[in-house]
Amino acid sequence: MTRKIDTFAKYSESVMGLLLPETDLKQAIPLANRIRTQVASQPVTTLGSAPYAKLTVSVGVASFPSCVTLNDLVGEATRNLQAAQENGATRS
Numbered sequence: 001m002t003r004k005i006d007t008f009a010k011y012s013e014s015v016m017g018l019l020l021p022e023t024d025l026k027q028a029i030p031l032a033n034r035i036r037t038q039v040a041s042q043p044v045t046t047l048g049s050a051p052y053a054k055l056t057v058s059v060g061v062a063s064f065p066s067c068v069t070l071n072d073l074v075g076e077a078t079r080n081l082q083a084a085q086e087n088g089a090t091r092s
Contacts, residue, residue, distance in 0.1 A: 015081070025063045032059040058084040 007019040018035075020028055036057045044053040060081025067073040 017077075023063070025061060028061050028063060032061050035059070060084060 005021045007017075009017050009019075011017040020031070023031075036059055039055050039057045042055060044055060058081060060077040060079065060083070062073050062076035062080060064073065067076050
């Protein structure tokens with residue numbers, strides 16, 4: 001799913017980050033949607049039991065050059081994530 005130049009990391013307790021160098025918004029948004037749908041398609045199970053829950057993902061996307069600094073980038077992604085969460089589960 002990622003290239004050698006991409007970086008995936010845990011940002012906080014429930015927030016993950018994916019840094020995609022050389023990727024603009026036009027490319028990042030469809031990727032975010034693919035991640036969302038792939039996660040949502042995986043049922044959560046316990047050992048030997050039937051599926052009992054579905055995972056959801058909300059995504060906030062931001063990119064350079066509209067965000068000049070790292071703080072700008074994180075802030076924009078956070079605002080977009082909050083907007084996605086306010087619009088309901090599994091949004092980007």
